[in-house]
Amino acid sequence: MSTVFIAFQTNEDTRPIVESILADNPGSVLDEQPAMVKINAEGSLVIKRESIEERIGRDFDLQELQINLITISGHLDEDDDTFTLSWKN
């Protein structure tokens, strides 16, 4: 198994996103760096639109992630409801 990760800028917009990722991925580890939060997970990491919407109280388009996204590693599988990183092979 290898590690996948995603990193965001630390700000008001990403806080609920990071919170929902940590809640949805029990094995994930938060790595707080200056002005950046990185979330590492073994094997795969999933971001769910529904859990972000629950936290921010409005409709959310997963493409809004890109605004504050710094970097990702892993194969990306994206649809309307989920944004999944994994190493498939």
Added chain:
Amino acid sequence: MQIDLRTVAIKPLRNTFDHLVERFGDKPASRYQEGSYNIQQESIFHYRPAWDADNVLFDKKRTKIQMKDWYALKDPRQYYYGSYTITRARQQDAAESSFEMIEDRGLAELVPADLKQMALDVLVPMRHVEWGGNMGNSYITAYGYGTVITQPCLYHAMDHLGVAQYLTRIGLVLDGPEALDTAKEAWMSGAMWQPMRRHVENLLVLQDWFEIFVAQNLVLEGLLNPMLYDYLDAEFSAKGATAISMMTRFMAEWSAETAKWVDAQIKVAAAESAENKAQLSAWVTQYRAETLDALAPIAKRSFGDKADELLADLTSEFNARCAKLGLAV
């Protein structure tokens, strides 16, 4: 010369305000939390108001509904001033462009005459009902308790004025300034509007702010908005008056959005205690009957023979909604 850059991480000494630490612990708070929680004034009031010497300025006793924690009534949309105005500004832009297109292309002239008359008879006088909604929600903001509920009520009050303005513009686009005088005349003395006017005026004199919340936001809007912006709107579109649907687009969006907020309030208040549940259910039962009486002539004008059937549908949808909220009605 070589310069080494080094990053220094500075940990903030405190993450948020003390009043939020009390409630949520010392972690970064959202803007909504900062502007809403633990800021209701609870003590150190000036002397008691002469007009109501039994109560302090902000008093929990002004309603029969009681909550252990008034901050449980939170707004699922998390509206604070910034997010509320941004959302509404976006919707305003969209509505504005619909009106512009209708005026530029002369789409109002394409509306069949009978449907145009229907809009003038039913939608335009509704601006007076919206004004009642504004008054009721302003009252809740003034006399209610708990920032998380009084804050969205003020937004809701302003929304009612916005809706009244759109209804006014529908009159202006379809007919002209005379449409507003005709509508006022119908509201003041037309037989069709008197039951509704009586109902709206009865709500203006209620004292219990939560009762107003139930009567206005849950019952009146829960029956009236779907009738106008769902059923009647479908009629307009189906019969070739899409221009009218374009002009009521904001109201349709807004009523779906605010219904979610109203539902969340009622659900939490009803789940708090058996007394709350009984009181809320009693209010719903009382105002449902009064609202249906007030709606009957308007439904008759809008849907003719199908009016009774439609009101029955609306009522059963409304009852299902209330049952989901935990009310016994």
